[in-house]
Amino acid sequence: MQTLSAEQRRFFEQAASTYQSDLAADTNAQEYLKGRGFDGRAAVTFRLGVVHRPLVGHEGYAGRLAIPYITPTGVVNMRFRCLKPHDCKAEDCPKYLGSDGMDSNLFNVLDLKQDSPFICVTEGELDAATLSMAGLPAVGVPGVETWQKHFSKCLDDFDVIYTFADGDKAGRAFARFLAREAKARPVRLPDGEDVNSLYMKGGADALRRLLTP
Secondary structure, three states: OOOOOHHHHHHHHHHHHHHHHHHOOOHHHHHHHHHOOOOHHHHHHOOOEEOOOOOOOOHHHOOOEEEEEEEOOEEEEEEEEOOOOOOOOOOOOOOEEEOOOOOOOOEOHHHHHOOOOEEEEEEOHHHHHHHHHOOOOEEEEOOHHHOOOHHHHHOOOOOEEEEEOOOOHHHHHHHHHHHHHHOOEEEOOOOOOOHHHHHHHHHHHHHHHHHOO
16 A cells, blocks of 8 residues: 655645636536536535646646545545547547556545445446445445455445446456455446446436345
8 A cells, every 4th residue: 555755645635726726717627527417516525626737747637637536634646537528549548547656546435434334336436426426335446457455455344345337348347356356246237327327317316226126
């Protein structure tokens, strides 16, 4: 597990505050978030931002959505999502970029403190945030390749771990991986859907019903 220096913590906190402020003046980024179900209140809750005034070392993330990794002690990492209206694969543009030199972390670890018998795990930050908004405590993993062994220990206190994986081949592979690594139960989403798309179509109830026998 990576330990941050006081300077690194200060840097991430400054970055989160700067990019939050930048979001307030970026109507295009705000519209993107609204299209994913994140209103102003949700953006503040998760401290989402956009990189218009990149701090030194963040120049390569200019124009991207900034997603802070918030813990009880502050911001410890950030990831950056492309906001351009194009097919990232076709344009050879990485949809997500991590902070250079940083190990991976679980996203939304504040939900690990909730009084709940279960925790949900998603592949991706915005899906985890969506479940959390729907009243289902959740953490996110940037991807299978970023999984750290100690992540399983973070989930040990819960009676049940649910994997909300995308309704496609990659999603099913992610669910199988977490079944091995964390004894997680897969929650089957409809083909072609992910957590956020299902939320946009049916609201919080559409997600909650997936846990109803």
